[in-house]
Amino acid sequence: MSSSSPPRTAPQRTYKGIPSYTLYALVFLWLVYALNASTRQLLFFVLPSIVTEYQLTPEMTGIVSAIVTVSASLLALPLGPWFDKGGHGWARKYRNAVMAVGYFIFTILGGIAALTQSIWSFVTLQSVKNAFGGAGEAIEVSSMAESAPVEKRGLFLGLQHTAYPWGTLITSVAVGGILTWVGTENWRDTFLIIPLSMVPIWIGYWIFATRKRYDRFEKEVVEAGYTAPLRDGNEPHQPAAPGALGRALRNPNIVVPSLAALIGIAVYTGVSFWLPQYIAFVGNYSFAEAAAYSAVFTITGGIGQILWGHVSDIWGRKFTSILTFVWLGVGIFMLQYSSQGLLWLIGLQLFLGMATNGIFPVLYGFVADAAERGGMGTANSILLTTMYLGGASPLALGFLIGAGGGFTSATGYNWSLYVMGGACILAAVILTLFTRETVGKLKSKDRALVSPESCNQAPAKTRA
Template identity: 25%
Template structure:
């Protein structure tokens, strides 16, 4: 590939957004719970198992297929993601039509979940390679699409359920997702080896530096920093998911909201989740990735400790929405941070392994919340537990900062010796 045939890197980013907006529709699952449960004549909790299976398979497929994604490249893995996710949604329509709950679990949960995992990690290492100067911004744009997808497809789903029925809705959405992902995958590709955008000189500035290393996934597992980042992400997600899953009853308890008013706040949570992904990942290009996570944890220690004590509506909501931006920002800043820590050699595979924290946190966070809340009946005690977890995350993030500074100091000393 010569310079004249280079693809537009911003269109590469747009293609990544196309993939993530499609698979991110999984976050609108609550919209389909009631219509689907009526078809199968079961409780909503039974239908939610398809969502849980899908998220579990997202984490597992991201972890175990990450090396394959790196090997075959984004075009093939993106196409495969589109096929799996499309078949999963189309098959869900058939399952509804046949009234087969097992087939619904298989299609939406297993097949669709594999498509989710592949689609989530496919654009990441590619974007990091195209945007060495703006890693946070580029990956944040794509992962913002995942966060905003529920706002786009949620109303579309409800409108289709009302107008064409449940099974036909799955058929229509399956076709839309398949076309969008496959067309996005056709354009996305890796840049040339050692690609640098015009005018970018790695090493200039205070936060945009050369990578600490450029190692493969197996080698990353032998480093301390892999486990530091895994713990940081696990705690950020566990605490964030816990508060998101309990947002509606919390609004009703603390602010005396009606269920409808609380539902409106849940909708706004989706907005701030998406905004946080692009905002914090972009800021991390200037603040530094380690500093961004330190800021997350310092603020959230105070936020989780103070939230139960605040009765003033506007203050409560400002703190809550800021926490939600940091939840989304943790996801979006992660790929760029991994690029800094491990390089881009097998970034997709490393990202996939770290995403196992997501699958585990999705179970642990809400479970801790429910157990402590039921045992104590106190929101103070419940959120206090999460504030304590953030203290652990802060300590780990400070150790990570120390490790990063030490590594870069070593790189600078080696470069100075080479210069002489």
């Protein structure tokens, strides 16, 4: 090389300004979250078979579904500070792996006939599995939020969260295929086969997530003109000061979105509970068809997550969350007309799906924006714990279905839709009155009843 040649520089590892680390992290965290979510949705995909084997009434089916879903909230809040103390960014993989091993093992145990002879032994195993899975979700969301530029947080949380509708959609089709192959009476086989996909995915994620790659990511974020999620200027990340949990519980921008998320998961769980039974017992489709058709709304669920996550970066988390809850309420109300035929069933699910999943990455972004420095895992644990308490909705829906004439009568199913739709409008109202906008074009126009200071919108140095 001649002495006049310019020095060679390493190319910037970015795609349109987004560091390659963010894109690779998205792929791995999408897959990790997809398998986590799928292990929790397995119950609903095979619910008609479970109802038949254990001879459950609508009321008992609701109780079972509620217990298993609510159990996802058991570990997240008490372990939230532990998650933050175990490292951030790439290092969250260590404590995430502990949770993943837990939900992997207990999913497998749920597929062993000798351990699930009674409905309550099955419920116990599923509840422990979901407790690990719910806690794992809190870490997985925090990991994604800390692996993307702050200005693109909503978009990448939305992209990651497509793992719930699209990842579980793939799983629902797989479950339908397994049931067709082995017979619906052998539904336990799905609990033995589906989790095996976790092994290669976790090996790949473990190899990818390293300190060296993350340090390079932070430099590339700054070079691209964005804000690094774990740095304040040149200062490295520091854990939150003692008392972060108490401070987070006094922040309206954490507590109120968490309550809205409770309503969101109550509706999502309610729809997941409602659809397969409605399709099988009112629509008279086979149990394998019910497993497949009950996840149609997840097709647009992923599109909604990407759309609303991106919209929230531009216009604001509060504005977008209100809009999605109103959309969801309308979609839920319209679902009563799905009995008019397969095209109606599919079309209304596709409309509904634009909001069923899209609310969650926006709310996670809302809470992440409001979290103090070093306390994002704690804040997300509050949201997740509160959110999954909404999993008790099948308890109420089971009684409504029973009171309306049982599994084969549409009346109780329609009553369930009215309750869920009303809850969506309630969520929109409390978000309007009791939260402050955190980002976007509408931030300066907020006229909420709570002060900016109470929502951690005082000096920037206290912000996440």
